[in-house]
Amino acid sequence: MQFTVEQKPRYAHITGTGRLNMVGAPRLREVVSKVVDEGSNHVVIDLGGTEFMDSSGLGALIGCLKLARQAGGDLRIANVRPQVRMVLELTSMHRVLNPYDTADAAFADD
Amino acid sequence: MTPSPQGRRAVVIEDHDDIRNLLAQTIGMRGFAVTTAATGLEGLEAVRRHGADLITLDLNLPDLDGLEVCRRVRQFSDAYLLMVTARPGEIDRLEGLELGADDYISKPFSPRELQARIEAMFRRPRARAEQADAEELRRAAEVQRSLLPAAAPSVPGYDVAGACRPSRSVGGDFFDWYTTEGGLQVSLADAMGKGMGAALIAATVRAVLRSAAGQPDMDQAFRDTCRHLEHDLAHSDSFVTLFHARLATAGGVVEYVDAGHGLGLHVRADGIDRLRPGGPPVGAVPGTRWVPGRIVLAPGDALVVVSDGLLDAYEDVDDAVRAVADVVSRHEDAQAVCTAVLDLASGDALSDDVTAVVVRRRAAP
Numbered sequence: 127m128q129f130t131v132e133q134k135p136r137y138a139h140i141t142g143t144g145r146l147n148m149v150g151a152p153r154l155r156e157v158v159s160k161v162v163d164e165g166s167n168h169v170v171i172d173l174g175g176t177e178f179m180d181s182s183g184l185g186a187l188i189g190c191l192k193l194a195r196q197a198g199g200d201l202r203i204a205n206v207r208p209q210v211r212m213v214l215e216l217t218s219m220h221r222v223l224n225p226y227d228t229a230d231a232a233f234a235d236d
Numbered sequence: 237m238t239p240s241p242q243g244r245r246a247v248v249i250e251d252h253d254d255i256r257n258l259l260a261q262t263i264g265m266r267g268f269a270v271t272t273a274a275t276g277l278e279g280l281e282a283v284r285r286h287g288a289d290l291i292t293l294d295l296n297l298p299d300l301d302g303l304e305v306c307r308r309v310r311q312f313s314d315a316y317l318l319m320v321t322a323r324p325g326e327i328d329r330l331e332g333l334e335l336g337a338d339d340y341i342s343k344p345f346s347p348r349e350l351q352a353r354i355e356a357m358f359r360r361p362r363a364r365a366e367q368a369d370a371e372e373l374r375r376a377a378e379v380q381r382s383l384l385p386a387a388a389p390s391v392p393g394y395d396v397a398g399a400c401r402p403s404r405s406v407g408g409d410f411f412d413w414y415t416t417e418g419g420l421q422v423s424l425a426d427a428m429g430k431g432m433g434a435a436l437i438a439a440t441v442r443a444v445l446r447s448a449a450g451q452p453d454m455d456q457a458f459r460d461t462c463r464h465l466e467h468d469l470a471h472s473d474s475f476v477t478l479f480h481a482r483l484a485t486a487g488g489v490v491e492y493v494d495a496g497h498g499l500g501l502h503v504r505a506d507g508i509d510r511l512r513p514g515g516p517p518v519g520a521v522p523g524t525r526w527v528p529g530r531i532v533l534a535p536g537d538a539l540v541v542v543s544d545g546l547l548d549a550y551e552d553v554d555d556a557v558r559a560v561a562d563v564v565s566r567h568e569d570a571q572a573v574c575t576a577v578l579d580l581a582s583g584d585a586l587s588d589d590v591t592a593v594v595v596r597r598r599a600a601p
Binding site (some may be wrong): 148180181182184188189208210213215216217218219221222233 | 408426428429430473475477480496497498500513514515516517520521544547552553588
């Protein structure tokens, strides 16, 4: 799984491309942990390039959400594909990690 | 071969009756406990269920390609694998060896040649660490299997069954049940991830759930259970999806809580309902209050709970639900339903654990 990080005015924009599974999950945690440590506590994970997510991947998103909230901020997700949406809905996690249509929309109303 | 192969297990996967018998007999004479299978899927199931030190694998099977069976075996078993091939081409043999087979033997073969091949394989020791790891994993798988209910509970007026197939030797899925006065409690859970880590979490969840079984109020019991688990789960950065239900047998009333599981189904003669989820998985959102639900099983109705491993075989959840409903309508017996549901998920490469539990209220006589 490939990640990019870009600092936007209101949030850190992270994209993940590939499969968010047992292999990708710890890498995502590392990336977000670094971003939060460096002082960005508003994080958007853009999942437009994430074709698949399993329970380990969902676990990583939940872990990253906790990190951002512990730092006084929040983590939101955007641009999810159907399989990722299915996992979120099946587990009722879409109420906590509500997917936004675009990364810009994620913190637009804050 | 090692001098004392007692306690060693072999699985013979061969569709031709005579050859299967010959293989089983010859290998049995070397002191192996032999399980036989006539198809690739049966063979994989036998290796998962019983473990194996030696596998003989016919490359020409009626269901799966032998090479595919070989590839799948290697995802969870370190057994010595002998391909039995009638194909003249060496391509298959080479491919088989690349996929993890240890040796091959061509039909027709004599019992003596077979024994010599097996002895030669067992003279090449696996790396010691690998062997120890494999042994530990085998033992873990055995323990995990022993934690699953051994037999269906006796519940007058109901037919109850469950089945679980881990994608590796051990996994994060489990189911459990116990009878109470006038009722039955059933749980199905799926711990995040796969393999040993998930299995440890699963065993913890099972124990905590059991300890709350005597608490008369289900909602309270579930809350207590989750409070205990949340602490452990937070430490291990993990979560569990959990479906827990209590059935009052007299009226068919099922009270349940669905924590992020999402695949509890009420199958009626005229349709199927997905049970309403009560909140996120346990451990995912600290402080969650789950909303319990309630259904009534009419005579002939079934409560079916499956794990999300089933979804790997389908485009979306609705397709999977329809397939389960179809299976339930075609089989009367709860055990047959479970077996058929697990089979739904075995067509493609199985990448996740699959589990099913069925509680069917018998139709009025």
